[in-house]
Amino acid sequence: MIGKSIRLERVINRNSGRTIIVPLDHGITLGPIPGLTDTRRAIAGVVRGGANAIIMHKGLVRAGHRRRGRDVGLIIHLSASTSLSPDPNAKVPVCTVEEALRLGADAVSIHVNLGAETDCEMLRTLGETAKQCRDWGMPLLAMMYPRGKAIANEFDPALVKHAARVGAELGSDIVKVNYTGSPESFAEVVAGCPVPVVIAGGEKMETDRELLAIVEGALAAGACGVSIGRNIFQHRDPVLIIKAINLLVHKKQPAAAAIEMLEAAAGSGK
Numbered sequence: 001m002i003g004k005s006i007r008l009e010r011v012i013n014r015n016s017g018r019t020i021i022v023p024l025d026h027g028i029t030l031g032p033i034p035g036l037t038d039t040r041r042a043i044a045g046v047v048r049g050g051a052n053a054i055i056m057h058k059g060l061v062r063a064g065h066r067r068r069g070r071d072v073g074l075i076i077h078l079s080a081s082t083s084l085s086p087d088p089n090a091k092v093p094v095c096t097v098e099e100a101l102r103l104g105a106d107a108v109s110i111h112v113n114l115g116a117e118t119d120c121e122m123l124r125t126l127g128e129t130a131k132q133c134r135d136w137g138m139p140l141l142a143m144m145y146p147r148g149k150a151i152a153n154e155f156d157p158a159l160v161k162h163a164a165r166v167g168a169e170l171g172s173d174i175v176k177v178n179y180t181g182s183p184e185s186f187a188e189v190v191a192g193c194p195v196p197v198v199i200a201g202g203e204k205m206e207t208d209r210e211l212l213a214i215v216e217g218a219l220a221a222g223a224c225g226v227s228i229g230r231n232i233f234q235h236r237d238p239v240l241i242i243k244a245i246n247l248l249v250h251k252k253q254p255a256a257a258a259i260e261m262l263e264a265a266a267g268s269g270k
Helices: 002-008 024-028 040-050 057-063 097-102 121-137 157-169 183-191 206-220 237-247 253-266
Strands: 019-023 051-056 075-077 105-115 140-146 176-177 197-200 225-227
Touching: 019 075, 019 237, 040 237, 051 237, 057 075, 057 097, 097 121, 105 121, 105 157, 121 140, 140 157, 140 197, 157 176, 157 183, 183 197, 183 206, 206 237, 206 253, 225 237, 225 253, 237 253
Parallel strands: 019 051, 019 225, 051 075, 075 105, 105 140, 140 176, 176 197, 197 225
Antiparallel strands: none
16 A cells, blocks of 8 residues: 555655664553653653654654654554553553544554453454555554563563464564664564564663663564664663664674764763
C-alpha cells in the first residue's frame, strides 16, 4: 500500500534502511519520571539528536513534537497499563487507529506481554489493530515481550524468538523485542521474523559502553535499529547519546567510534 510505504519512510530512514526510535510513553506506566517531567524539553532533545521517530500517547501529542526544529516521525501508542494496577502486564486499548490518524500519526504501536494472564486479550487487540492498519495504510509497530508469572527469563532467546514471530504473524510492520545478549542468539530472532526488528533499551544502564555494545551486537545480527527510551531521555546528554547511536545505526560505524566521540565531547567539556 502506497500510503503505508510513505508513512514508513517517516519512521525508517530510506537511505540506511534503519531507524532510531525514542519511546516517550513511560508517563502512563510510571508517572513523570526523570527525563520526562518536561515533555517539550525531552522532545526537543530527541529531535536535536537526530532520532527518526518518537513514541507518545495521544494526550501529549499537543505538546508540539513538530513545533520547532527538524521534523521527527510520530508513533502514537495505542495500549497502556500502570504500575499501580494489580496486573501491570495487562495492556488495554486506549486509542484507535482512526484517532491516531486524526492526530497526525505516521505509525501506531501496540504492546503485548506473552505469558501474562490476559495475553489472549492483547493478542486479539493486536490482530484487530493490524486489520485497521491495513485498511488505513498505517504502519504498525508491535512491542512483543515474554512477561508473566511463568516467564523465568524474558531475555531467553527461545522466548524472544517466539515473541517476535507472533508479532509478524499477526500483521505488524515492525517488531520490537528485548536483546538476547549476543549477536549469535539475536541473529536467530531476526532470521525467524520476516519483518524489521528493533531492540528495546530496557532499564537505565550503568555505562555508555554497555549500551553501545548492545546496539552494535543487535545491528550485527541484522536488527533494523533501536527503540530506546530511558537510556536516552535519562542520559546526562540525550542529544549526544543519540548522535553516538546514530554513528552505529545510520553511519554503520563501530561502537569504538561512538565511544571515541563521547570521550572527545567529555574532554572538551561539551
